[in-house]
Amino acid sequence: MAAVPLAYLVIRLAQADLQQVIDAVVRERTLVLVLTSLGLSLLVALGSLVLGIPMAWVLARVALPLPGLWRALAALPLAVPSYVMAFSWISTWPALSGFWPLTLVMILACTPYVTLPVAAAFYLADQRAVDVARTLGRGPLGAFRAALLPQVAPAALAGALLAGLYTLSDFGSPSLFRVQTLTWAVYAAFEGGLNRTLAAATALILVMLALTLVLMERMMRRRASRGGRPASQIVRPRRLNTKRVQLVSVAGLGCVSLVSLGIPAYALTRRGWESRSAATDWSRLFESMGTTLSLSLTGALIAVLLGLPIAVLAARYRGRSIATLESVAYLGNGIPGLVVGLSLVFFTLNVVPVLYQTALALSVAYAVIFLPKAIGSARSAIAQVPASLEEVSRTLGRGPLHTWTTITARLSTPGIATGGLLVAVTAMKELPATLMLLPIGANTLATELWRHTNMSSYAAAAPYAIALVLIACIPTYFLSRTELDGTRR
C-alpha cells in the first residue's frame, strides 16, 4: 500500500517522452533546488535533535510540576500546521523571509517528532548502565553520553528522519517564507498548466532525496545500536526533584513553548480580534471537528495495524528485504501531498472504485501517507524490549502470541501509542490528499482553514486554527494515559 505513490510516479514517467523528462531534470536550477531542499532538511533534522533530546530527557526524568501539561505543550506544535506557524511569524514580523527564518520555524514545528519518541525511550531506558558508568568515574554528562544516549539513539534518529522528511515534503512554509524548494517546484509544475511530466520528474528527484535521508538514518542507527544492547531487567531511575533542576527545566520548556506555540496563539488571536467580517458558523465548526477527529483516529488505527508487523520485523530482524520494506514505507513521507493525493485517486479508481471519495478511503490514505510515523516509534520501542524477556516467557511455556501480548506489546505500548498519536495529529492537518479524497460535501478543520486563508480572510480562519490545536489535545491526553499504563508495574 505504501508503495502506491511511488508506483504512480513510475507509471506517469513511463508514459512521458524521455527527452522531455531529461530536459526537465538536467538544469542548473534543479541543482539549486536540490541543495536548498537537502540543506534545509538536514538542518531541521539536526536542530530537532539538539532541541528535542534535552526536552525529552527533562520530560522523562525530571519531577516537573503538572507533568501532563508539559508533555502536552511539547507535543502541541505538531497540531499547528506548519503553514499556520509560518504565517503567524510573518504576520508578526512582516519583513521576515528567506532560508534561515524558515529553518528556525521548521525546527520548532518538527522538534516534537524527536521529543515524543525519545521521551518514551528515556522512560524505557535501563538506568543501571548509567550507574555503572558513574561508578567507573564518568561525570553525569559523560555517563549520559556513554550509557543513556545509545539507548535512545534509535528513537532519536527515527524522529530526526521524520523531521527531515516532513521538511522535504512541506510546501506551505517554504512558499510563505519565499524559499524555493523541490516541493515548491513540484507544485509550481502543476500550477503551471498541469505539467504532469515535469511535476512527476521533480517529484522523483524528491524521492531520491528522501531515500538519501532514509539511508543516512539507517547507517547512523546501525552504528548507534552497537553501543547498547537492552538488558533483561529494566531498572528505572527516580525522577530528579532538586529545586535547581526543576527550575531550569521549567524555564527551558517554557521558553520553547512560548516561541513555538505562543507566537501562533498571539498572531491568531490578534487576527481573530481585528476581524470585523468574521462571523463564525459554530455548527459547521463542530461538524468539521467531528469529521477531522473520526477520519484521523481511524487513519491512525489503520496505520498502527499496518505498521506493527513491519515494525516487529524491522526491530527483530536484519534482512535486506525487511530493510527495503521499511524504506518503501518511509518514502511516501518525502513525496508532496499533492502527488500522494493524485496517486491515491489513480489507485482507488482503478482498484476499488466503489470506495472512491469515501471516508474509509481517506482514512486508508492517511494511514499510507503517515505509516512511517507509526513504524518509527513502534520499531524503536519494540527494539528496546529485551529479546531475552521473550525467550524467558517462551521457556516458561507461553505461546508466541501470549508472549507478544503479555511481554512485548505491553512494554512497547508507549512507543506504539506515540506512533499512533503522531499519525492522528498529522492527519488532522493534512490538506492536499484531503481536498481530493474527502467525501463530497464534508469538511475537515484543515480544509476549512484552507478555505479561509485562500481568500486571505486570515481572521475568519483563526477559530478553525484554534479548534485544530484544541482537538489535537485529545490524542495527546490519551498518549499520556497509555504512557502511565505502560510503565506502571
Added chain:
Amino acid sequence: MNSSRTRLALIATVAASAIALSACAGDAESTSNGSDEDRSLIVYSGRDESLIGPIIEKFEEESGIEVKVRYANSIEMAAQLLEEGERTPAQVFLSQEAGALGELANADLLAPLPEEITGAVDPQYSAADDSWVALTGRARVLLYDSESVSEDEVPSDVHALTEPEWQGRVGFAPTNASFQSFVTAMRVLEGEDVAEEWLTGMIDNDTEVFDRNGPIVEAVNTGALDVGLVNHYYWVVAAAEAGGPESMRAQLKFGEPGTVSALVNVTGAGVLASAEDSDEAQEFVEYLVSEQAQEHFVEEAGEYSLLPDGPSPADVPSLDELDGPDLDFSELADLDGTLELLQKVGLL
C-alpha cells in the same frame, strides 16, 4: 525461534487486513443509498465556497436540484479531473481561470455548451469552440503601499518595474495562473523577446517570488513590500474584511488602458463530457450567467460581470474604463509556451 516469530507477524498481518476489509464492507454499504428520483448535481469548484456557496444555495432553492460541491484549487482540481477522466463523478467544473478549462478541453473532457449559454456573455472572453463559458472578469493591477509610495510614483506600465528605482521593492507570483495568463498575453501582444526581456529584467531587479496573490496583498498591506502584481479582487475582499477601502494601507493602481498592463483575466465554467446529456448541469451553468447570479459575483466578490452592459464592482473603474488589450482569450488557454519561457528564465 525465528519461524515462530515469522508466524506471529503473519498472524498480525492477516488480522490487520481482516479488520481493514470488514471496515471496507461496512462503509461501502452505508454509502450506496442514492435514489434515482431526486434531481442532483455534482460540481467540482476551483472557486471559493465563501463566494460561490450562496449562489449555489439560491440555485438549489429555485430549481429543486440538490447540488453537492467539492472545493479545491482550480489547477489541482483540473489535475484530479484529468486523473479521473471518464470516471469522474463530477458534472460541472467551475474554474478560477481559463488555463485549467483549456487543458480539460484539450483532453476532450468538456462537452460543448449550447448557444443559449455561451451567447449570454460577451463572446470575446469565452472559448472559441464553446467548450467552456466565461463567468466573470478580474483585472490585473499594481498594488502599492500607500504609506511609502504615492500613487503618482507607481507606474501604470509594468515594464517600468525593471528600472533600478524599483530594485527589491516589487513582488509577483510566477506560479499563479493569472500571472501566467498575463505573461501569455504579453507574449501574444508584444512578442516573445519582449516578454523574456521583461521577466529577466524583473529577476535582475531582485523581484520577490511569492506562491500566491494572498500573501502579496498581506505583504503590501503590512509595509513589507512596496509594490505587488495581483488581481484586483483580492484587494476588494481584503478591504471588506478590514472594514472598507480607507482602512487599507495597500491601494490599487490600474494599468494603462489598451495595454497588457490593463489585462482582464476570466473565470469560467464547463460541463464534463461524461455529463453531456445532464439537464441539471446545463440548467446550473445557465443560472451562473443569469443576471441574478452575475449581480452576486459583482457585489460579493468584487469581480466584473461579463454580460453585455453588466454591472461593475464598487470602488474600482468599470470594465469599459479599464479598456483591456484587444485579445483573443482562447489564445490564453495555451500556456505551454509561457511555461517554457518561465522555466528558461528560471522562475519555475
